[in-house]
Amino acid sequence: MAPQTPDRSPRVRQAIVTVVYVVCVVASFIGSGALGGTPIAEAADGLLSSESTLLAPGSGAFSIWTVIYIGLGAYTVWQWTDAVDPRRIAWLVTASLVLNAAWIFVVQAGVVLLSVVVIVVLLAVLAETFRRLVTTRPRGRVEAVVADGTMGLYLGWVCVATCANIAAALYGAGVDGGTTPQWWAVAVLAVVAAVGVAIAVYGRGRLAVAAAIVWGLGWIAQARLEGIPASTATALAAVAAAVVIAFATAAARLRAGPMPVRS
Numbered sequence: 001m002a003p004q005t006p007d008r009s010p011r012v013r014q015a016i017v018t019v020v021y022v023v024c025v026v027a028s029f030i031g032s033g034a035l036g037g038t039p040i041a042e043a044a045d046g047l048l049s050s051e052s053t054l055l056a057p058g059s060g061a062f063s064i065w066t067v068i069y070i071g072l073g074a075y076t077v078w079q080w081t082d083a084v085d086p087r088r089i090a091w092l093v094t095a096s097l098v099l100n101a102a103w104i105f106v107v108q109a110g111v112v113l114l115s116v117v118v119i120v121v122l123l124a125v126l127a128e129t130f131r132r133l134v135t136t137r138p139r140g141r142v143e144a145v146v147a148d149g150t151m152g153l154y155l156g157w158v159c160v161a162t163c164a165n166i167a168a169a170l171y172g173a174g175v176d177g178g179t180t181p182q183w184w185a186v187a188v189l190a191v192v193a194a195v196g197v198a199i200a201v202y203g204r205g206r207l208a209v210a211a212a213i214v215w216g217l218g219w220i221a222q223a224r225l226e227g228i229p230a231s232t233a234t235a236l237a238a239v240a241a242a243v244v245i246a247f248a249t250a251a252a253r254l255r256a257g258p259m260p261v262r263s
C-alpha cells in the first residue's frame with residue numbers, strides 16, 4: 001500500500017469530530033431525561049418503550065449505549081494522535097453522531113415516522129463505515145479496538161434498533177399485525193438472523209457487531225417472556241436468531257483467523 005499523506009486540514013477534522021461527539025453525548029443525556037428531556041421510553045406516547053411492540057427489547061438492553069459512547073469517546077481521542085485518516089471513516093463517524101443526536105431530538109418531538117427515516121440513514125452510514133473497516137486493515141491493536149470494535153458494536157445495535165423503531169412506527173400508524181402479530185415478529189427476526197449471518201460472513205467473523213446483535217436479541221426474548229406484550233414464539237425466535245448468528249460468527253472467525261493489523 002502506498003504511504004499515507006496527512007490530511008490538508010487534519011486539525012479541522014479532528015476538532016469537528018470532537019465537537020460533534022460532545023453534542024451527541026449531551027443529546028443522549030437529554031434523551032435519558034437527565035437534562036430535562038423526556039426519556040425515550042416515555043416520549044412519543046411510549047411507542048419506543050419495552051412494552052410497545054413484540055420487537056421492543058427490554059429496558060436493560062439500552063445500557064449498551066454506555067459502552068458505545070465510551071468507545072466513540074476513545075475513538076475521538078485516538079483520532080487526535082494521527083494526522084491521517086487512511087481508512088476514510090472520520091467523516092462517516094461524524095455523520096453517525098449527527099444522525100444519532102437528530103434521532104433523539106426527533107423522538108423527543110414525537111415524530112416517530114421521521115425517526116424511522118433518520119435511523120435507516122444512520123444504519124446505511126454505519127454499514128458503509130463497516131465496509132471500509134473490513135476492507136482495510138487497522139494500523140495497530142488500539143485502532144482495532146477503538147475503531148473496528150466501537151463501530152461494530154454501534155452497527156450491531158442499530159440493526160436491532162432499526163427493526164424495533166420500524167415496528168413502533170407501524171404500530172403508531174395503526175398497523176398491529178392483525179390477529180397473529182407474533183408471526184410477523186418471527187418473520188422479522190428471521191430476517192435479522194439472515195442479516196447477522198451475512199455480516200458475519202462478509203466481516204470474517206467480527207465479534208463486536210455480532211455481540212451487539214445477540215445482545216439486542218437476548219433482550220427482546222427477555223421482554224417477551226417476562227414483560228408485556230408476552231409472546232413465547234417471539235422469544236424463541238429471538239433466541240434462535242441469536243444462536244444462529246453466534247455460530248455463524250464463530251465459524252467465520254475460525255476460518256478467517258485473527259484480524260491482521262498493519263504496523
